[in-house]
Amino acid sequence: MSSGFSASNTMDITPKSLNSDDQEDLIAESTRLKNENAELRRIMGLMQENVELRYVLKDHEKSVQTRIQKKDHKDRKQPHGSNYEYIKESKQKMDSYPPVDPKKVMKCQRIVGEMAFQLDRRILCAIFLEQHRLYGYRVPYIKEKILQVTTCPLTGKVDENSRSDLYRRFNQTMSHLKKLGYCPEVHGHVTEYLVNTYGIIKDKQAGIDDLSSFNDPEYLSKMVLECMPCDKTSDILIIHKCLACFAKEDGKSLFTC
Structure with a gap:
């Protein structure tokens, strides 16, 4: 008995090809x-870095305060050296200064954060x-x-020349x-603390007239x-002194973009 369906009337289930307009729309979409997706990944990466930095800064806040207190105590016991004379001479000028306007204090705090x-x-x-x-x-x-950037994440191979150059510049x-009074074990954390506490100029433009x-x-x-x-003056003056030295040597302004 012959089948009720012939080859000529078999249903065509092959998907119809898209016309050119549909193809262009799909490609564009x-x-x-x-x-x-790429932009979202970039934004998420920046947000993650931001969050991680804030958590780390909070963790270090207490340890920074302790280190500052220890350093101030040590400086009082050993009042010698060019940095001590610099701070002593600077503090002697304070008696001649008039009472401080609270708005000026807020402005100064932003400037200190920017210096750091x-x-x-x-x-x-x-x-x-x-x-x-x-x-x-x-x-x-x-x-x-330095260890991270000079090590290939895939092979673990170390770029010895690059690592040597980075360590040389670091030292x-x-x-x-x-020589200016900067202590890497202390002031690296102090600057982070100041930025986190007072912010920076581009984040708080109010009150900053002319940079x-x-x-x-x-x-x-x-x-x-x-x-x-x-209690913060001595460390801030050291940060200021180091920044001024950089500016003098590279010929740039204190506050670069």
Whole structure:
């Protein structure tokens, strides 16, 4: 008995091909989704770095305060050296300053946060010369970062030449800053604490009229002595002194972009 369906009337279940307009629409939609996905990944990465940094800074806050207190106690017991004379001479000028306006104090705090941020950037840029994106780079952990960036994540192979150059620049930079009173074990955390506490100028524009007016080292040191708490003054003056030295050597302003 013959089948009730002949070859001629068999249902065609082959999917119809898309016309050119549909294909173009799908390609455009696919491209748009890929671009959106890449942008979301980039934003999520930045957000994650932000969150991690905030948690780390909170963890270090108490230890920083303890280190500052220990260092101040040590300085009082051993009042000698060029850095001590610099701070002593600066503090002697405080008696002649008039009472401080609270608005000026808030402005000074933002400037101090910016000084700390700028010093950290100058240190990192002096060591990681070829690195333009410094997210995840932190001054207290430069040595660990050197090990990371000079080791291939896939093979574990170490770029010995690059590592040697980075360590050489690190040692030269820290040796230079130590002569100005900078202590890597203390001030790397102090700068992070100041940035986290007071913010930076680009985050808090209110009250900042002309950034160029804050590029005078003497004006800044006077403002610090007038406005900042005495328990922080010595470390802030060291940060200011180091930043001024960088600016003098590289010919740039104190506050770069």
